[in-house]
Amino acid sequence: MSDGGERLRAELTRIWGNPPGWRALAAVNHSAVGRRFVVTGLAFFAVGGLLAMLMRVQLAVPGNDFIDQDTYNALFTLHGTTMMFLFAVPILEGFAVYLVPKLIGARDLLFPRLGAYGYWCYLFGGLLLYAGVLIGAAPDGGWFMYPPLTGPRYSPGPGADFWLLGVTLAEVSAVTAAVELASTILTARAPGMTLARMPIFAWYMLVVAFMILIGFPPLILGSVLLELERAFAMPFYDPRLGGDPLLWQHLFWLFGHPEVYIIFLPAVGMLATLVPVLAQRPLASYAWVVIAVIATGFLSFGLWVHHMYATGLPYLALSFFAAASMAVAVPTGIQVFTLIATLWPARPRLSVPMLYVFGFLFVFVLGGLTGVMVALVPFDWQAHDSHFVVAHLHYVLIGGMVFPLFAALYFWLPHFSGRLPSRRLGYIGFWLLFVGFNLTFLVMHLAGLLGMPRRVYTYSANLGLDWPNLLSTVGSFVMSIGVAAVLLDLLLHLRLGRRSPPNPWRADSLDWAMPLPPPPYNFASIPAVDDRHPLWRSPALAQELARGDHYLARAEADRRELLATDPITARPIQVVVVPGNSWSPLIMALATAAIAVGVLLAQYWLSALGLLVVITVACAWAARRPRLPARTAAGHGLTLPFHTHHPRPPGWWGTALSLLADATIGASLLFAYFYYWTVNADWPPQPPPATDWRLPLALAALAASSGLLMATQRLPEARRSAGATLSGAAALQAVFVGLGLWWLTASVAPDADAYGALLWAIAGWLGLHALGCVSMAAAAAAALARERSERRSVLATVGLFWHYSTLQGLALAGTALAFPRLA
Amino acid sequence: MKPPLNMLIGPAIWGAHFLLCYALLSVGCALGWPSNALRWSLGALTALALTWLGCRLVVAGRSANDFHARVGRGLDLLALIAVLWLGAALPLVPAACR
Numbered sequence: 001m002s003d004g005g006e007r008l009r010a011e012l013t014r015i016w017g018n019p020p021g022w023r024a025l026a027a028v029n030h031s032a033v034g035r036r037f038v039v040t041g042l043a044f045f046a047v048g049g050l051l052a053m054l055m056r057v058q059l060a061v062p063g064n065d066f067i068d069q070d071t072y073n074a075l076f077t078l079h080g081t082t083m084m085f086l087f088a089v090p091i092l093e094g095f096a097v098y099l100v101p102k103l104i105g106a107r108d109l110l111f112p113r114l115g116a117y118g119y120w121c122y123l124f125g126g127l128l129l130y131a132g133v134l135i136g137a138a139p140d141g142g143w144f145m146y147p148p149l150t151g152p153r154y155s156p157g158p159g160a161d162f163w164l165l166g167v168t169l170a171e172v173s174a175v176t177a178a179v180e181l182a183s184t185i186l187t188a189r190a191p192g193m194t195l196a197r198m199p200i201f202a203w204y205m206l207v208v209a210f211m212i213l214i215g216f217p218p219l220i221l222g223s224v225l226l227e228l229e230r231a232f233a234m235p236f237y238d239p240r241l242g243g244d245p246l247l248w249q250h251l252f253w254l255f256g257h258p259e260v261y262i263i264f265l266p267a268v269g270m271l272a273t274l275v276p277v278l279a280q281r282p283l284a285s286y287a288w289v290v291i292a293v294i295a296t297g298f299l300s301f302g303l304w305v306h307h308m309y310a311t312g313l314p315y316l317a318l319s320f321f322a323a324a325s326m327a328v329a330v331p332t333g334i335q336v337f338t339l340i341a342t343l344w345p346a347r348p349r350l351s352v353p354m355l356y357v358f359g360f361l362f363v364f365v366l367g368g369l370t371g372v373m374v375a376l377v378p379f380d381w382q383a384h385d386s387h388f389v390v391a392h393l394h395y396v397l398i399g400g401m402v403f404p405l406f407a408a409l410y411f412w413l414p415h416f417s418g419r420l421p422s423r424r425l426g427y428i429g430f431w432l433l434f435v436g437f438n439l440t441f442l443v444m445h446l447a448g449l450l451g452m453p454r455r456v457y458t459y460s461a462n463l464g465l466d467w468p469n470l471l472s473t474v475g476s477f478v479m480s481i482g483v484a485a486v487l488l489d490l491l492l493h494l495r496l497g498r499r500s501p502p503n504p505w506r507a508d509s510l511d512w513a514m515p516l517p518p519p520p521y522n523f524a525s526i527p528a529v530d531d532r533h534p535l536w537r538s539p540a541l542a543q544e545l546a547r548g549d550h551y552l553a554r555a556e557a558d559r560r561e562l563l564a565t566d567p568i569t570a571r572p573i574q575v576v577v578v579p580g581n582s583w584s585p586l587i588m589a590l591a592t593a594a595i596a597v598g599v600l601l602a603q604y605w606l607s608a609l610g611l612l613v614v615i616t617v618a619c620a621w622a623a624r625r626p627r628l629p630a631r632t633a634a635g636h637g638l639t640l641p642f643h644t645h646h647p648r649p650p651g652w653w654g655t656a657l658s659l660l661a662d663a664t665i666g667a668s669l670l671f672a673y674f675y676y677w678t679v680n681a682d683w684p685p686q687p688p689p690a691t692d693w694r695l696p697l698a699l700a701a702l703a704a705s706s707g708l709l710m711a712t713q714r715l716p717e718a719r720r721s722a723g724a725t726l727s728g729a730a731a732l733q734a735v736f737v738g739l740g741l742w743w744l745t746a747s748v749a750p751d752a753d754a755y756g757a758l759l760w761a762i763a764g765w766l767g768l769h770a771l772g773c774v775s776m777a778a779a780a781a782a783a784l785a786r787e788r789s790e791r792r793s794v795l796a797t798v799g800l801f802w803h804y805s806t807l808q809g810l811a812l813a814g815t816a817l818a819f820p821r822l823a
Numbered sequence: 824m825k826p827p828l829n830m831l832i833g834p835a836i837w838g839a840h841f842l843l844c845y846a847l848l849s850v851g852c853a854l855g856w857p858s859n860a861l862r863w864s865l866g867a868l869t870a871l872a873l874t875w876l877g878c879r880l881v882v883a884g885r886s887a888n889d890f891h892a893r894v895g896r897g898l899d900l901l902a903l904i905a906v907l908w909l910g911a912a913l914p915l916v917p918a919a920c921r
Contacts, residue, residue, distance in 0.1 A: 196890035291897035298834035316919045319912035327905035678853040
């Protein structure tokens with residue numbers, strides 16, 4: 001281009017830019033959404049920290065009456081909940097949402113509206129939780145909310161409901177982020193960026209996204225079951241009626257332990273990205289880090305019972321989990337040693353991010369060592385529920401997450417704002433944080449070993465606990481001043497910071513191949529990559545990209561275009577048009593929050609209305625597809641189909657990944673069934689209800705609807721009348737729901753016993769899927785009425801969800817109804 | 824399974840072995856199976872998983888040396904260590920169901 005790409009960039013800015021003023025709330029661009037996550041996460045971090053300070057003041061001296069017992073219970077519950085659900089997970093997601101497309105050479109994530117929706121769900125979830133606090137209904141059952149303490153009998157107030165609904169909303173955002181991160185990493189990498197050339201952070205986030213998709217659904221299910229028990233007396237956790245409170249612990253920790261790695265891995269992934277840059281040499285062993293990350297992802301699902309050593313499970317079962325807990329130290333060690341090996345021959349400057357890297361190494365390794373200690377069953381029995389465990393988990397989480405996060409914040413700050421922070425304030429912040437942290441928590445190990453119990457609001461004098469507690473409190477104040485210095489630095493640098501030069505760290509990855517702060521479209525043209533370190537190989541790449549020398553250097557018809565590549569070979573395969581700014585994510589999230597508020601207020605019409613709006617917006621997203629020609633020129637002589645004409649469009653990937661999360665809920669329901677069976681001498685507590693003609697017919701209708709859809713997909717004649725066959729299949733789904741519900745209401749009461757409750761829960765889950773199938777059929781029919789040439793692409797996505805729903809329905813209903821008759 | 828998904832077979836063997844052992848133990852204890860029978864069945868499962876992983880490592884040593892093959896071998900090795908670790912508990916922990 002003769003003008004050096006200036007006109008191209010101006011056009012791209014117009015197409016990709018965020019609206020000005022308050023209308024920026026409609027922005028869906030990944031940079032905007034990522035920044036929102038990070039800023040909101042930091043705000044919740046500050047709130048969670050203040051709560052911790054109140055606890056430390058209370059514990060400073062024995063017999064203190066600064067706050068009472070009930071307030072203390074609410075404080076530790078809110079502190080843990082805020083830090084885990086509203087700070088750690090969302091802020092790392094925010095980083096990933098912001099960084100991943102830039103690292104892999106994409107202009108945006110594949111589902112920008114989903115990302116924006118996820119952010120609003122997170123914000124509303126957090127606000128809902130704190131709304132409860134403000135009206136005096138703070139949850140106080142601990143951040144892991146064990147029933148029966150949190151059940152209807154011992155927590156009759158609405159505090160637990162605020163927790164269950166608020167946290168579930170925040171979890172929805174984790175799942176949506178996981179879907180869009182995984183599908184983008186798999187299918188929207190720059191041409192030539194094979195799996196072996198992917199930036200290491202993309203590997204980390206790919207694994208983490210899969211962990212979220214498998215790890216979060218059990219807790220979502222557990223929370224929904226607990227809320228159903230609280231609101232409708234369905235006795236899932238009530239042992240008098242065949243339920244079991246330990247089921248909650250299983251579901252919670254099935255989420256809870258992978259969660260620790262869901263927090264740890266992205267943080268270390270950022271370190272594995274920035275350490276090689278600070279050392280100015282490649283990561284010591286890329287392949288071994290990939291191996292270690294994948295192995296950690298798998299092993300982290302074999303650890304959950306190590307939170308339940310004291311619950312009376314068989315010794316041998318406990319030892320299985322102890323074995324896995326120790327085995328996970330191997331891949332974790334590989335990652336730590338790789339970082340050390342990368343730094344070893346280098347002479348890195350002691351910049352602020354580098355200080356935090358050293359902080360991480362020191363603190364996290366200590367936390368890992370005490371982790372191996374508490375992985376041993378006999379030691380854990382001694383330390384369980386003492387301050388030793390509190391100290392251990394803070395070493396792991398602050399060492400493994402907060403130190404890397406601050407390293408990353410300082411490293412990418414020029415990226416967020418285009419400015420450099422204050423060196424002096426950065427150093428002061430680090431040293432206060434580091435010294436204060438170790439003073440607080442190193443001493444706390446000792447307090448725990450001396451017998452200081454967890455979650456008890458005060459202690460007597462003369463137990464030897466006075467001085468360790470006082471030291472911990474002093475340390476926590478030092479640490480807080482450090483955090484305040486960091487936050488102040490972040491605020492001040494926005495005004496006072498010097499302008500950053502481009503690529504200030506001389507980094508190797510594509511995220512720095514753009515002006516700072518980055519333009520909304522990231523890349524004016526999409527690079528081809530043939531190396532793991534594109535910027536070290538061609539330092540002039542940023543200028544070439546900005547000039548429009550590479551792929552997709554065009555701004556046509558106001559379309560936001562991405563280049564999608566094959567997941568394995570990374571050859572370009574389609575041009576994807578992603579949606580622009582829209583209010584619909586906000587509306588959808590408000591409607592999702594309305595579902596929760598409706599349950600909270602027992603105004604179920606509001607929940608139903610919310611669900612209706614969510615489905616309507618989702619249908620509108622699916623039905624309103626852009627009208628695109630079959631093929632288009634993507635630059636360098638390459639002609640590609642638009643995604644609407646490709647058999648594997650992004651929607652297919654998004655659906656497939658969502659189904660993984662969905663299947664985990666289905667599997668958790670099955671787990672619940674068999675768990676009840678193992679703990680109850682008589683299961684079901686009452687003989688199972690008789691199945692008459694209605695039930696087989698309902699299931700037959702379900703199978704037939706899938707058959708009809710499959711015929712539509714396979715047979716060209718049926719495909720031509722897709723609208724009619726889709727309506728027929730939807731009608732069969734309605735028959736399934738109608739007959740099934742008729743049988744269920746006549747046969748089982750949801751509050752009779754745990755079996756009845758579980759049958760109703762399964763029925764509800766299948767009903768939601770039927771609703772999903774019918775809505776998708778409606779959206780597909782509407783889309784096909786406008787554009788018939790896209791039938792294959794549309795039907796592939798609908799079929800994926802539909803056939804999966806049928807299989808899941810038959811498996812769940814079949815097991816729950818047939819097994820009691822066999823066993 | 825096609826590459827590169829086949830590199831996940833090792834950890835999947837670990838996962839299946841872990842899940843089967845835990846399920847077998849829970850069901851066996853719930854139904855009151857004799858402790859020794861349980862222990863030997865768990866041992867057989869572990870031997871099977873170890874043999875499978877061992878064979879994969881031996882065969883993989885002679886195959887391609889690209890990135891996916893290397894990652895697959897490393898994962899097989901880590902899975903082998905994790906299965907071995909679980910197996911070590913079988914002779915060491917006295918009563919299975921207590």
